[in-house]
Amino acid sequence: MKLNIAVLPGDGIGPEVIVQAVKVLKAIAMEFNHIFTFETGLVGASAIDKTGDPLPEETISICENADAVLFGAIGDTKYDIDPNAEIRPEQGLLGLRKVLDLFTNIRPVIAYEDLLNKSSLKKKQIKDTDILIYRELTSGIYFGEKKISEDGNTASDVCKYTRFEIERIAHLAFKAAQSRKRKLTLVDKANVLASSRLWRKVVQELAPQYSDVKLNYLYVDNAAMELIINPRQFDVILTENMFGDILSEEASVIVGSIGLLASASIGDKHAMFEPIHGAYTKAANKGIANPIASILSAAMLLDHFELHEEADLIREGVDKSLQLHITTPDLNTKYGHITTTKVGDFIEDFINNPEETNLN
Amino acid sequence: MKLNIAVLPGDGIGPEVIVQAVKVLKAIAMEFNHIFTFETGLVGASAIDKTGDPLPEETISICENADAVLFGAIGDTKYDIDPNAEIRPEQGLLGLRKVLDLFTNIRPVIAYEDLLNKSSLKKKQIKDTDILIYRELTSGIYFGEKKISEDGNTASDVCKYTRFEIERIAHLAFKAAQSRKRKLTLVDKANVLASSRLWRKVVQELAPQYSDVKLNYLYVDNAAMELIINPRQFDVILTENMFGDILSEEASVIVGSIGLLASASIGDKHAMFEPIHGAYTKAANKGIANPIASILSAAMLLDHFELHEEADLIREGVDKSLQLHITTPDLNTKYGHITTTKVGDFIEDFINNPEETNLN
Ligand SMILES: CC(C)[C@H](C(=O)O)[C@@H](O)C(=O)O
Numbered sequence: 053m054k055l056n057i058a059v060l061p062g063d064g065i066g067p068e069v070i071v072q073a074v075k076v077l078k079a080i081a082m083e084f085n086h087i088f089t090f091e092t093g094l095v096g097a098s099a100i101d102k103t104g105d106p107l108p109e110e111t112i113s114i115c116e117n118a119d120a121v122l123f124g125a126i127g128d129t130k131y132d133i134d135p136n137a138e139i140r141p142e143q144g145l146l147g148l149r150k151v152l153d154l155f156t157n158i159r160p161v162i163a164y165e166d167l168l169n170k171s172s173l174k175k176k177q178i179k180d181t182d183i184l185i186y187r188e189l190t191s192g193i194y195f196g197e198k199k200i201s202e203d204g205n206t207a208s209d210v211c212k213y214t215r216f217e218i219e220r221i222a223h224l225a226f227k228a229a230q231s232r233k234r235k236l237t238l239v240d241k242a243n244v245l246a247s248s249r250l251w252r253k254v255v256q257e258l259a260p261q262y263s264d265v266k267l268n269y270l271y272v273d274n275a276a277m278e279l280i281i282n283p284r285q286f287d288v289i290l291t292e293n294m295f296g297d298i299l300s301e302e303a304s305v306i307v308g309s310i311g312l313l314a315s316a317s318i319g320d321k322h323a324m325f326e327p328i329h330g331a332y333t334k335a336a337n338k339g340i341a342n343p344i345a346s347i348l349s350a351a352m353l354l355d356h357f358e359l360h361e362e363a364d365l366i367r368e369g370v371d372k373s374l375q376l377h378i379t380t381p382d383l384n385t386k387y388g389h390i391t392t393t394k395v396g397d398f399i400e401d402f403i404n405n406p407e408e409t410n411l412n
Numbered sequence: 413m414k415l416n417i418a419v420l421p422g423d424g425i426g427p428e429v430i431v432q433a434v435k436v437l438k439a440i441a442m443e444f445n446h447i448f449t450f451e452t453g454l455v456g457a458s459a460i461d462k463t464g465d466p467l468p469e470e471t472i473s474i475c476e477n478a479d480a481v482l483f484g485a486i487g488d489t490k491y492d493i494d495p496n497a498e499i500r501p502e503q504g505l506l507g508l509r510k511v512l513d514l515f516t517n518i519r520p521v522i523a524y525e526d527l528l529n530k531s532s533l534k535k536k537q538i539k540d541t542d543i544l545i546y547r548e549l550t551s552g553i554y555f556g557e558k559k560i561s562e563d564g565n566t567a568s569d570v571c572k573y574t575r576f577e578i579e580r581i582a583h584l585a586f587k588a589a590q591s592r593k594r595k596l597t598l599v600d601k602a603n604v605l606a607s608s609r610l611w612r613k614v615v616q617e618l619a620p621q622y623s624d625v626k627l628n629y630l631y632v633d634n635a636a637m638e639l640i641i642n643p644r645q646f647d648v649i650l651t652e653n654m655f656g657d658i659l660s661e662e663a664s665v666i667v668g669s670i671g672l673l674a675s676a677s678i679g680d681k682h683a684m685f686e687p688i689h690g691a692y693t694k695a696a697n698k699g700i701a702n703p704i705a706s707i708l709s710a711a712m713l714l715d716h717f718e719l720h721e722e723a724d725l726i727r728e729g730v731d732k733s734l735q736l737h738i739t740t741p742d743l744n745t746k747y748g749h750i751t752t753t754k755v756g757d758f759i760e761d762f763i764n765n766p767e768e769t770n771l772n
């Protein structure tokens with residue numbers, strides 16, 4: 053297969069981790085005789101520094117012409133402490149999601165057997181957890197109208213949803229549940245929000261089309277608790293943009309490190325693959341960033357093109373690295389400091405030679 | 413002291429737990445020679461059933477004329493599954509918060525030594541956690557304009573904040589931090605929301621007035637993770653309405669049961685005290701509801717009137733009950749099923765006779 057992949061390293065640890073993901077994809081191409089080409093674009097704070105724009109036109113066209121986008125991370129502490137900044141790195145990521153119409157963000161939350169001890173949660177609590185979070189990604193309060201009064205003393209954001217926006221992601225979530233444990237949990241705040249009541253109404257109306265899926269509802273506050281005290285109750289979680297942002301980062305505690313969570317952002321025409329962690333500026337250029345979220349995002353990219361064998365091989369490599377404790381310091385490796393690059397190298401070697409790879 | 417207390421049992425387990433709180437307050441009045449009078453009002457689903465209105469005028473006037481309000485719980489599953497219901501139990505609670513202008517909701521999150529084993533989190537993770545969450549309670553997306561298009565296919569909610577609304581709660585949170593570990597964490601989503609940027613700006617501007625308090629910021633998604641992996645980093649958390657709702661219920665996992673979390677909702681003229689748990693209709697009338705959140709809310713009521721010795725005695729009674737495993741099933745008591753009433757009785761007995769109370 054020929055795949056033209058846009059690579060957007062972004063900020064902070066983004067560039068370091070994405071190098072590992074690209075390396076792994078190249079190894080896959082070699083092993084399976086695919087042709088993957090890569091084209092790099094600027095985005096986020098690094099794009100602002102070079103062009104003044106967090107999402108330069110050129111980056112958009114690279115992405116629009118690619119088969120898929122591989123995204124690193126975005127953000128910079130210097131903007132975080134300035135609430136008046138008008139140009140912000142995050143506009144690059146949000147703009148990209150909107151322009152490419154990536155309305156569905158899929159975030160798997162899996163408790164790895166080899167990492168059960170790393171979680172803040174008790175082992176018996178999380179064992180066998182396997183959740184797929186479907187987060188709406190191009191609407192809601194992220195993209196609703198924003199207003200600031202002239203005197204700067206009043207500010208507002210609108211959370212708006214349409215039936216169309218809810219239906220398209222809900223269909224995907226129902227279908228995902230059908231191929232899994234057939235349980236779909238809609239998370240909303242329908243006891244307070246009009247937009248949530250629309251979610252509940254629309255999803256309820258679609259349910260008869262998926263009669264083999266058991267649909268239930270949770271208020272977001274309650275879901276934030278249930279996710280920790282009983283994560284195994286969940287199969288597919290469907291939710292709006294902001295709630296999905298909060299719950300998916302929270303869910304990283306089940307997995308043991310946010311450095312392990314990958315995601316796919318899917319639209320009708322385009323698809324982007326990104327770790328859920330941020331730019332983590334403090335950790336940049338120290339060789340301590342965990343590349344696995346980025347590498348697993350590359351695996352999700354391959355799955356998207358039905359290259360499941362290839363994706364599985366990457367995941368096996370990741371499993372093996374975890375099993376052998378070839379991990380960055382966020383997972384408290386037994387062997388002292390194993391670098392970002394070394395973890396990538398190990399998974400690359402595994403792909404080249406699955407039978408023989410070991411710690412070297 | 414003479415206190416006239418409005419009692420609003422509400423729905424589900426509300427009536428059962430509030431009876432225990434009132435019992436405990438009566439014991440305190442007796443021991444300390446106070447005169448507490450109680451007047452009961454209807455609210456929520458039970459008010460709808462009887463009057464058609466989740467917040468009858470009579471209830472409002474009872475509350476306005478009281479020194480403080482003791483609130484049970486609100487909600488009913490029959491409304492939860494009907495996204496079209498126009499009259500909803502929650503309007504009673506939200507209406508009350510608004511009418512009484514209870515703009516600050518204070519939610520303590522404390523890891524009880526005797527309960528460290530009950531949490532889903534590892535003991536070493538949560539030991540010594542002592543957080544005070546300051547949640548804005550009368551504005552934000554809860555109270556912003558709600559719109560539904562004529563065809564019912566578009567719905568929106570507005571999250572709006574003014575400088576005034578942020579300043580008044582921020583001052584209280586800074587002051588609380590001053591009397592504690594002098595650390596204030598503002599939780600927002602300033603990388604995306606205009607309203608969050610206003611929060612960050614206003615709080616930043618107030619900070620010099622509280623130069624002994626260390627102010628830091630967290631994005632809400634990140635906070636949802638940090639709350640679990642490192643809860644001890646927090647002293648006072650300040651946040652807007654919706655984020656506070658989510659984070660405080662999430663934080664209940666640290667404590668071990670949501671049945672233990674009390675809260676105070678404070679305004680300039682009025683104050684209301686309520687457990688953070690909901691109506692939990694399924695558990696109603698079974699004698700399994702944990703009354704401690706409600707009893708600890710009564711203790712917060714006493715604190716509000718500077719009756720600290722009295723409040724401390726209640727808390728000692730609660731500690732003792734936990735220590736002796738005189739607890740409802742949510743805490744997996746060692747002695748089988750101890751009822752809601754029995755737990756209340758024990759704490760009442762303790763107040764009457766602190767030295768001698770034991771399991772009877
Ligand atoms: C960086 C930020 C704008 C982004 C979001 O809130 O969507 C991130 O937290 C994520 O989850 O991808």
Ligand SMILES: CC(C)[C@H](C(=O)O)[C@@H](O)C(=O)O
Pocket residue numbers: 243244273486487502505657688690
């Ligand atoms: C019942 C509901 C409206 C309420 C809220 O969201 O504020 C509850 O969850 C709470 O936290 O007090």
